[in-house]
Amino acid sequence: MREIAMRTTPFLLIGGMIAAPASAAGTINVTIPQLKVAEYHRPYVAVWLEPAGGGAARTLAVWYDVKKGGNEPGTKWLSDLRAWWRKGGKSAKMPADGISGATRAPGTHAIPLPADLKPGNYVLAVEAARETGGREHVTLPISVPAKPAKAAGKTELGAVTLSAR
Amino acid sequence: MKRFSTRLLAAAAILALPAAASAHRQWMVPNATVFSGTNSWVTVDAAASNDLFFADHQPMRLDGVKVWAPDGSEGAIANGSTGRYRSTFDVKLDKPGTWKIGTFTSAVMGSFKANGEERRIGGRPGGGTPPLSVADIPADATDVKLTEVIGRNELYITADAPSSTVFTPTGKGIEFQPVTHPDELVVGEPASFRFLVDGKPAGGLKVTVVPGGKRYRNDDGARDFTTGADGVAKIDWPTPGMYWINASLTDDKPSAPRATQRRMNYVTTVEVLLP
Numbered sequence: 558m559r560e561i562a563m564r565t566t567p568f569l570l571i572g573g574m575i576a577a578p579a580s581a582a583g584t585i586n587v588t589i590p591q592l593k594v595a596e597y598h599r600p601y602v603a604v605w606l607e608p609a610g611g612g613a614a615r616t617l618a619v620w621y622d623v624k625k626g627g628n629e630p631g632t633k634w635l636s637d638l639r640a641w642w643r644k645g646g647k648s649a650k651m652p653a654d655g656i657s658g659a660t661r662a663p664g665t666h667a668i669p670l671p672a673d674l675k676p677g678n679y680v681l682a683v684e685a686a687r688e689t690g691g692r693e694h695v696t697l698p699i700s701v702p703a704k705p706a707k708a709a710g711k712t713e714l715g716a717v718t719l720s721a722r
Numbered sequence: 723m724k725r726f727s728t729r730l731l732a733a734a735a736i737l738a739l740p741a742a743a744s745a746h747r748q749w750m751v752p753n754a755t756v757f758s759g760t761n762s763w764v765t766v767d768a769a770a771s772n773d774l775f776f777a778d779h780q781p782m783r784l785d786g787v788k789v790w791a792p793d794g795s796e797g798a799i800a801n802g803s804t805g806r807y808r809s810t811f812d813v814k815l816d817k818p819g820t821w822k823i824g825t826f827t828s829a830v831m832g833s834f835k836a837n838g839e840e841r842r843i844g845g846r847p848g849g850g851t852p853p854l855s856v857a858d859i860p861a862d863a864t865d866v867k868l869t870e871v872i873g874r875n876e877l878y879i880t881a882d883a884p885s886s887t888v889f890t891p892t893g894k895g896i897e898f899q900p901v902t903h904p905d906e907l908v909v910g911e912p913a914s915f916r917f918l919v920d921g922k923p924a925g926g927l928k929v930t931v932v933p934g935g936k937r938y939r940n941d942d943g944a945r946d947f948t949t950g951a952d953g954v955a956k957i958d959w960p961t962p963g964m965y966w967i968n969a970s971l972t973d974d975k976p977s978a979p980r981a982t983q984r985r986m987n988y989v990t991t992v993e994v995l996l997p
Contacts, residue, residue: 628761636758639995643906647756648883694997 582722583670583703585617587683588715591663592690599660600687600713601634603641604668609678609698614644618668619657637686640694644682665716676701685713748782748989750824750877751775751934751964755905755993757881762815763800764879766823769808773936774966775991777808782875784809786827792819792885799823819885820905824876824990828894830978832868836860843868856980870976872896873987880905893921894977896969896988901954904990908997912958916949917969919986923953927969931957934964934991959994966991 587604604618619641622631632651636642651657681699686692693713699706707718750768757764767775768782781804789797802811813823831844836859845853859866872895878888884903891897898904901914917924927949936942947955959965969988976984 630759630761632759633762634758636756639756640997642756642758643908643995646758647880 582672583701584720584722585668585670585681586665586716586718586720587668588665588717589661589663589685590710590713590715594690596689598688598690599662600685600690601638601660602683602685603638603646604681604683605641605644606674606679606681607644609680614641614682615671616641616645616649616653616656617671619646619649619651619653620660621651621657623652623657623659634686634688637692638684639686639692640682641684670701670703670719674701681706681717681719683710683714683717685710687713746770746772746779747774747932747966747968748875749775749966749991750782750875751991752823752877752879752993755877755879756995757815757879760816760818760881762881763812764815764821764823765810765812766877767808767810771807774932775934775964776937779807781805781807781809784811786825787811788824788826789813790822790888791817792821792881792887793817794887797821797823813879815879815881818882819880820888820903821879821881822876822888823879824874827871827873829871830856830868830981831871832866832981834859834863834867835865836863840865844871856978859980866980868976868978868981869983869985870978870981871985871987873989874898875989877991878904891918891921895919895986896924896927896971897921898988898990899953904992907959907992907994909959909962909994910997912956914954914956915967916953917955917988918953919971919973920975923949923951924969924971925949925951925953927953927955927971929955929957930968932966932968933961934966962994962996964991964993 602620605614605616607614621635625631635646638646678700681697684694691713693710695708695710695714695717697706697708697717699719703719703721705720709716748770750766753765769777771777771779784802787799789799791797797813799811799813815821829844833840833842841854843854843856884905889899897918899916899918901916907913917927929947930944932944947957949955967990972985974983
């Protein structure tokens with residue numbers, strides 16, 4: 558039962574942290590590709606960090622249909638971001654300040670690395686799930702202080718990069 | 723001819739037992755096991771058939787299906803319907819955590835002889851004569867053979883973060899105590915599931931795991947795992963999909979009066995996703 562209890566509280570790190578070491582600065586760029594399909598809906602996207610040695614995931618961004626309410630609110634399909642859901646989404650409260658936002662149009666979107674991120678090795682994960690479309694989960698090993706790194710998706714995601722500033 | 727009719731009789735006797743005892747697999751399959759928010763419904767198909775999860779034989783009766791909410795309260799099924807081959811029902815998942823949906827049966831079955839005639843105990847209602855119970859056995863009966871039958875067929879469904887209240891053992895029959903939560907299964911990560919008999923780890927228990935989708939492949943695909951002394955079976959998942967899991971055990975430790983044997987059965991369906 559230990560495993561079950563362990564996987565909670567991914568967002569607690571945010572509050573109460575002091576001193577932002579300038580060295581942690583860095584920018585994640587996530588590209589949502591333009592897709593020529595008959596029925597296009599902007600994808601749900603989650604971006605998160607997992608400590609390379611294991612431990613709680615820290616969600617950096619969740620883009621979903623924040624405005625859709627009613628019987629089937631936008632949050633209903635958050636679990637389609639299956640990897641993120643399993644790593645922390647399931648216990649996240651949405652909307653979350655500074656993390657969640659509306660779905661993004663195709664293009665490149667910048668997400669700053671949190672200033673309070675402790676130096677070390679992480680796995681940056683980006684997952685996209687699109688209505689009537691596919692799902693893709695891209696991972697990129699990174700180190701903090703940030704060094705340039707890049708990966709790319711094949712279908713639902715384009716380039717995923719980290720730059721030092 | 724005589725031999726043929728005896729065989730028919732034996733077959734009829736087997737059919738009278740719960741599906742657990744016959745060759746047909748009793749199954750429930752949910753549309754999903756992982757849900758976001760507390761405004762969702764899970765919908766379940768339930769039937770007995772050889773191939774998983776292909777409804778071509780008998781629907782499961784819904785009168786015994788119970789719902790255990792994550793907070794320990796009792797939930798209810800909705801929109802229940804029984805068709806020719808399968809039953810369906812829904813459950814509103816209006817509380818966060820892990821839900822348990824399924825059946826628990828505890829019965830005594832068997833036979834005795836009175837006035838030189840063999841009579842059966844238990845079995846399904848309906849058919850010719852109503853089933854007899856243990857209380858109906860006359861004092862001068864001979865050849866009393868009674869088996870206690872304890873069966874479970876359970877689904878675990880999670881809304882938002884998983885919880886573990888529904889896995890609290892009752893201490894009766896075969897029970898499931900996951901080490902890996904059953905709603906967090908992915909290809910490439912083996913799961914550890916503990917099985918209990920009478921609330922204690924069941925070492926050396928055979929656990930059969932069968933992937934769904936039998937209709938679209940040639941082999942049955944069943945694999946057997948054996949629990950260690952700690953009652954834990956480590957199961958890997960070659961492909962995503964729904965998997966049917968079954969463990970059964972017969973022993974001579976019945977709790978029912980006059981029974982000499984006990985037959986226990988456990989069934990669940992789990993969902994395995996891509997990582």
